[in-house]
Amino acid sequence: MTTSAKIGVFLSEDKIQSRVKELAAMINRDYAGQEVVLVCVLNGSFIFCADLVRHINVPVQIEMVSLSSYEGTESTGQVSFRLDVKQSLVGKNVILVEDIVDTGLTISFLLKHFKLKNVKSLKLCSLLLKRARLKIEVPVDYLGFDIEDKFVIGYGLDYDGRYRELPYIGVYGE
Numbered sequence: 001m002t003t004s005a006k007i008g009v010f011l012s013e014d015k016i017q018s019r020v021k022e023l024a025a026m027i028n029r030d031y032a033g034q035e036v037v038l039v040c041v042l043n044g045s046f047i048f049c050a051d052l053v054r055h056i057n058v059p060v061q062i063e064m065v066s067l068s069s070y071e072g073t074e075s076t077g078q079v080s081f082r083l084d085v086k087q088s089l090v091g092k093n094v095i096l097v098e099d100i101v102d103t104g105l106t107i108s109f110l111l112k113h114f115k116l117k118n119v120k121s122l123k124l125c126s127l128l129l130k131r132a133r134l135k136i137e138v139p140v141d142y143l144g145f146d147i148e149d150k151f152v153i154g155y156g157l158d159y160d161g162r163y164r165e166l167p168y169i170g171v172y173g174e
């Protein structure tokens with residue numbers, strides 16, 4: 001395991017895992033008797049989505065999307081797809097699975113995009129939300145943790161491509 005004296009544990013593995021189970025239970029309850037498609041927003045959501053799906057007990061399919069970074073274009077929120085879903089989502093119950101909502105620009109782009117696909121329903125599940133950083137109102141239907149404005153790493157979240165493998169969420173430099 002990668003450890004560093006500079007990384008403080010912000011959300012422990014146990015705390016994350018029990019919240020993930022609670023989120024899955026909410027989804028199971030809301031979609032009882034129906035099918036869902038989880039759309040995992042790469043790369044950061046891969047661990048969260050993998051843990052979440054293992055507690056889902058309604059019929060589920062997984063799709064992956066990957067967006068180009070909006071680095072340098074944050075003010076306009078211009079993003080585009082590197083990888084899009086492989087199936088038609090018409091008439092499907094779609095849940096976007098995101099690691100963290102920061103400014104909200106990425107997920108707003110995705111919500112707008114999927115709303116145009118004639119889905120049956122569209123919801124958002126995000127492990128983390130930095131409410132103070134939002135630039136745009138984002139409806140998070142299933143939220144893991146509302147966190148303060150700190151740059152967090154681990155459990156899929158990276159700093160410069162590193163630390164995704166940590167089983168907990170930490171704050172770099174604390």
Ligand code: IMP
Pocket residue numbers: 044098099100101102103104105106107150151152153157158159
């Ligand atoms: P948004 O478009 O500003 O909401 O940005 C969302 C994306 O920014 C996330 O999917 C992450 O990839 C990245 N991000 C935002 N805050 C953090 C953080 O604290 N740690 C790691 N990645 C972050």
